[in-house]
Amino acid sequence: MAVPEGPFPPRSRPVHRWWSGGADRGDPGRLEAFSDGVMAIAITLLILDVHVTQHDGQSLAHALREALPEILAYAVSFLQIGIIWANHHALFRLIQRVDQVLLLANLLLLACVSFLPLPTQLIAEHTHGSDARTAVLLYGATLAGCAFSFNVIWHYANRQELILPGLSPLFHRDLTVRYRVGLASYAVAALLALLLPWLSLALTVVLALVFLLGPSPRQAFQGPTTSS
Amino acid sequence: MAVPEGPFPPRSRPVHRWWSGGADRGDPGRLEAFSDGVMAIAITLLILDVHVTQHDGQSLAHALREALPEILAYAVSFLQIGIIWANHHALFRLIQRVDQVLLLANLLLLACVSFLPLPTQLIAEHTHGSDARTAVLLYGATLAGCAFSFNVIWHYANRQELILPGLSPLFHRDLTVRYRVGLASYAVAALLALLLPWLSLALTVVLALVFLLGPSPRQAFQGPTTSS
Amino acid sequence: MAVPEGPFPPRSRPVHRWWSGGADRGDPGRLEAFSDGVMAIAITLLILDVHVTQHDGQSLAHALREALPEILAYAVSFLQIGIIWANHHALFRLIQRVDQVLLLANLLLLACVSFLPLPTQLIAEHTHGSDARTAVLLYGATLAGCAFSFNVIWHYANRQELILPGLSPLFHRDLTVRYRVGLASYAVAALLALLLPWLSLALTVVLALVFLLGPSPRQAFQGPTTSS
Amino acid sequence: MAVPEGPFPPRSRPVHRWWSGGADRGDPGRLEAFSDGVMAIAITLLILDVHVTQHDGQSLAHALREALPEILAYAVSFLQIGIIWANHHALFRLIQRVDQVLLLANLLLLACVSFLPLPTQLIAEHTHGSDARTAVLLYGATLAGCAFSFNVIWHYANRQELILPGLSPLFHRDLTVRYRVGLASYAVAALLALLLPWLSLALTVVLALVFLLGPSPRQAFQGPTTSS
Numbered sequence: 001m002a003v004p005e006g007p008f009p010p011r012s013r014p015v016h017r018w019w020s021g022g023a024d025r026g027d028p029g030r031l032e033a034f035s036d037g038v039m040a041i042a043i044t045l046l047i048l049d050v051h052v053t054q055h056d057g058q059s060l061a062h063a064l065r066e067a068l069p070e071i072l073a074y075a076v077s078f079l080q081i082g083i084i085w086a087n088h089h090a091l092f093r094l095i096q097r098v099d100q101v102l103l104l105a106n107l108l109l110l111a112c113v114s115f116l117p118l119p120t121q122l123i124a125e126h127t128h129g130s131d132a133r134t135a136v137l138l139y140g141a142t143l144a145g146c147a148f149s150f151n152v153i154w155h156y157a158n159r160q161e162l163i164l165p166g167l168s169p170l171f172h173r174d175l176t177v178r179y180r181v182g183l184a185s186y187a188v189a190a191l192l193a194l195l196l197p198w199l200s201l202a203l204t205v206v207l208a209l210v211f212l213l214g215p216s217p218r219q220a221f222q223g224p225t226t227s228s
Numbered sequence: 229m230a231v232p233e234g235p236f237p238p239r240s241r242p243v244h245r246w247w248s249g250g251a252d253r254g255d256p257g258r259l260e261a262f263s264d265g266v267m268a269i270a271i272t273l274l275i276l277d278v279h280v281t282q283h284d285g286q287s288l289a290h291a292l293r294e295a296l297p298e299i300l301a302y303a304v305s306f307l308q309i310g311i312i313w314a315n316h317h318a319l320f321r322l323i324q325r326v327d328q329v330l331l332l333a334n335l336l337l338l339a340c341v342s343f344l345p346l347p348t349q350l351i352a353e354h355t356h357g358s359d360a361r362t363a364v365l366l367y368g369a370t371l372a373g374c375a376f377s378f379n380v381i382w383h384y385a386n387r388q389e390l391i392l393p394g395l396s397p398l399f400h401r402d403l404t405v406r407y408r409v410g411l412a413s414y415a416v417a418a419l420l421a422l423l424l425p426w427l428s429l430a431l432t433v434v435l436a437l438v439f440l441l442g443p444s445p446r447q448a449f450q451g452p453t454t455s456s
Numbered sequence: 457m458a459v460p461e462g463p464f465p466p467r468s469r470p471v472h473r474w475w476s477g478g479a480d481r482g483d484p485g486r487l488e489a490f491s492d493g494v495m496a497i498a499i500t501l502l503i504l505d506v507h508v509t510q511h512d513g514q515s516l517a518h519a520l521r522e523a524l525p526e527i528l529a530y531a532v533s534f535l536q537i538g539i540i541w542a543n544h545h546a547l548f549r550l551i552q553r554v555d556q557v558l559l560l561a562n563l564l565l566l567a568c569v570s571f572l573p574l575p576t577q578l579i580a581e582h583t584h585g586s587d588a589r590t591a592v593l594l595y596g597a598t599l600a601g602c603a604f605s606f607n608v609i610w611h612y613a614n615r616q617e618l619i620l621p622g623l624s625p626l627f628h629r630d631l632t633v634r635y636r637v638g639l640a641s642y643a644v645a646a647l648l649a650l651l652l653p654w655l656s657l658a659l660t661v662v663l664a665l666v667f668l669l670g671p672s673p674r675q676a677f678q679g680p681t682t683s684s
Numbered sequence: 685m686a687v688p689e690g691p692f693p694p695r696s697r698p699v700h701r702w703w704s705g706g707a708d709r710g711d712p713g714r715l716e717a718f719s720d721g722v723m724a725i726a727i728t729l730l731i732l733d734v735h736v737t738q739h740d741g742q743s744l745a746h747a748l749r750e751a752l753p754e755i756l757a758y759a760v761s762f763l764q765i766g767i768i769w770a771n772h773h774a775l776f777r778l779i780q781r782v783d784q785v786l787l788l789a790n791l792l793l794l795a796c797v798s799f800l801p802l803p804t805q806l807i808a809e810h811t812h813g814s815d816a817r818t819a820v821l822l823y824g825a826t827l828a829g830c831a832f833s834f835n836v837i838w839h840y841a842n843r844q845e846l847i848l849p850g851l852s853p854l855f856h857r858d859l860t861v862r863y864r865v866g867l868a869s870y871a872v873a874a875l876l877a878l879l880l881p882w883l884s885l886a887l888t889v890v891l892a893l894v895f896l897l898g899p900s901p902r903q904a905f906q907g908p909t910t911s912s
Contacts, residue, residue, distance in 0.1 A: 030260070030264065030317055033261070033264055034264050034267070034268055034313060037264060037265055037268030037269070038268045038271060038272050041268060041269055041272040041273075042272050042275075045272065045273075045275070045276070048276070100314070100440050100441055101441070103310075103314055103440070104310075104440070104441075107306065107307065107310040110271070110306075110310070111303065111306045114271065114272045114274070114275050114306070115275060115302070117275055117276075118275055118278055118280070122280065122288065126288055130287060130288075130289075131287060131288035131289075134287070134288040134289045134292065135288060138292070
């Protein structure tokens with residue numbers, strides 16, 4: 001299927017270039033813009049799943065108290081998608097070119113993010129019993145799916161040399177560790193749902209905050225030792 | 229209706245310039261941004277059609293299993309819109325100017341993409357019998373509508389010289405063939421719905437993946453024979 | 457309330473500068489981006505109002521035929537918002553600076569556009585009798601509200617010298633006429649709803665197409681008489 | 685947790701740089717784009733909460749009159765989000781860099797804005813009695829939450845030196861006063877809901893318009909005394 005493109009071997013694999021979302025311009029700008037759009041919409045659609053239902057003779061204040069699980073689930077998922085957005089942004093600043101397989105891997109990530117409103121609603125509706133376990137398991141599995149997609153993007157981009165050249169090996173290792181730890185942690189959080197659903201949910205929040213506020217990877221580029 | 233704009237004939241038809249979405253800047257940037265927005269929203273709205281309905285005494289796990297057709301339909305349509313987005317991106321990188329008729333043709337494409345959530349929901353709700361055939365037929369017809377719009381955009385842009393100059397004739401022919409084959413294949417897939425709805429649906433997925441991962445057109449620009 | 461900003465009178469009114477959405481950069485770029493977003497979302501949300509309801513024992517094909525008014529209304533409103541977007545784009549290419557009042561006028565336009573899904577649904581649900589008249593009247597009035605907002609933006613931007621300098625007087629007059637004729641025509645179309653609702657609706661479609669495909673204003677800038 | 689990045693102390697805190705949404709490029713562009721997206725979606729979703737319900741034998745005109753509170757609430761919230769967007773735009777033009785804590789504070793603001801459709805619907809559904817007080821209280825509290833987030837962003841960005849250098853001290857003081865007054869006013873408006881819900885709602889509209897159309901802060905940058 002490979003299409004010859006000239007007498008000299010190109011710098012990277014020539015196939016799959018046409019659909020490649022900005023590769024010719026040397027940056028994945030429009031893929032980023034599309035992903036931003038999808039994540040901005042997914043985060044805003046979350047509110048559509050918060051319903052305040054008032055039963056006969058019930059005060060609105062009482063109905064709002066009953067809607068607290070939905071409001072809490074809204075806040076948790078808002079945080080998760082916001083941090084996934086920041087993560088996506090940080091990762092794609094390192095990516096120089098995009099090919100079709102990377103585009104598919106990115107679609108997988110976006111599909112997981114867009115899917116999140118559904119388990120969010122389920123954990124709000126099922127707050128105890130075996131259904132709560134099922135709901136939190138699906139929720140954790142969706143987040144683990146996001147973490148898995150990040151790993152696929154990172155590893156594929158490295159293997160195909162789609163990453164900016166000149167990254168520090170230490171930074172590179174930090175990032176690989178970070179993505180693997182992330183996937184393992186979210187997978188553990190998801191499985192924990194079978195035993196202690198609420199602890200599992202709390203763990204996903206802690207994980208998100210740790211990945212945002214915790215230590216950053218080491219410096220990405222080995223700059224000159226004396227910066228002006 | 230033509231409005232004279234100077235003593236010399238302009239490089240292209242002078243009418244319809246005012247509304248033309250960026251023509252004066254020489255690039256269709258804002259049309260692309262608007263289209264990106266519409267497709268990002270359409271792809272994210274798909275999740276709103278996935279409903280998990282729990283009947284009395286039914287476990288959530290059981291209800292989720294019953295919702296599997298909806299979740300599968302979500303995944304299939306997510307893939308379709310994602311690949312249509314990539315296709316749109318690749319096509320508009322070749323378009324230099326936009327006029328009003330092209331804008332209308334692009335609106336037709338966006339209308340088909342935005343319409344997709346409706347047949348997606350219908351194929352999820354009707355999984356057998358004649359209603360399944362109707363639903364998959366509508367689904368395939370909507371995708372064929374997208375393929376048709378791509379053909380209209382490509383042929384009109386060529387006739388009106390809205391395409392970047394200097395495209396290789398081989399690339400040009402590859403693209404024309406690709407769009408025609410795409411339209412024919414999706415039309416066949418749609419009609420197949422009358423006989424074997426599930427095979428028809430599977431065919432649309434295969435088609436999308438073939439167009440994304442299959443052979444790219446030959447090189448767009450005839451560069452110098454020796455690239456540095 | 458005026459805040460003095462220097463010993464010399466500035467080129468334009470100094471008040472209201474801070475909130476002014478890009479004025480300091482000399483272009484209304486972010487206002488355009490926000491408006492693009494709102495219009496892209498409004499156009500895509502239209503599909504949420506198309507419902508295919510199947511009564512007991514009814515085939516899906518039959519239910520789809522019954523949903524034809526909704527699908528037609530979807531197509532009409534899609535066209536209207538698409539053309540309003542193109543119009544907005546063409547207008548803001550002429551606007552150099554934005555102040556707070558212009559921002560409010562633009563919000564009025566966006567509010568009318570975002571409101572359109574509601575009357576769209578109403579005309580689909582009420583296809584005959586006095587309710588059809590009410591629905592089409594509201595639909596036409598919303599479009600007339602859009603036309604009114606365009607007039608406000610254009611006249612205010614002129615009075616406050618927010619327009620690019622050097623516009624040809626002929627182009628300027630063409631545009632003023634165009635906006636006034638647009639407002640008058642949509643107002644007539646709205647009032648026609650009281651007599652012939654379906655003709656009123658058809659008229660709004662014709663108007664949209666005439667404004668898109670009909671004669672453009674004369675050349676905006678008086679270029680040199682010989683273009684290279 | 686701090687990661688050393690070179691022999692010289694950097695101009696600002698080195699930790700939390702990786703996730704920081706554009707810090708390396710010196711501008712918070714993609715954070716702005718994401719926020720624009722979220723606010724454009726939230727403002728457009730408002731229409732989904734306007735329902736025109738027709739009871740048996742009731743004319744559509746009558747049902748529309750009954751839906752007036754919802755339509756009014758739509759208009760009020762549209763104005764609020766539109767002005768919050770303008771405010772966000774004005775603020776982020778002053779911000780040079782973004783770190784993770786600022787990203788979290790911005791997420792808090794976006795969460796409040798995205799939450800607004802819920803109390804908007806509640807004030808439309810509950811127009812008198814104690815439920816109206818509850819609804820308007822929640823509405824005012826959400827707006828006060830937005831004002832609070834603006835204060836957090838402004839104060840944190842100042843403390844961490846994320847603001848553009850060279851801001852005039854007078855401008856700086858004006859802005860600090862403006863944000864504090866804004867928070868206090870919205871808090872008062874929210875509490876007023878316990879006594880006079882409709883006056884409280886009217887006050888939030890007046891506040892929004894005063895902040896948009898009222899006096900701007902003094903000049904941000906101390907330019908040369910004679911501007912050409």
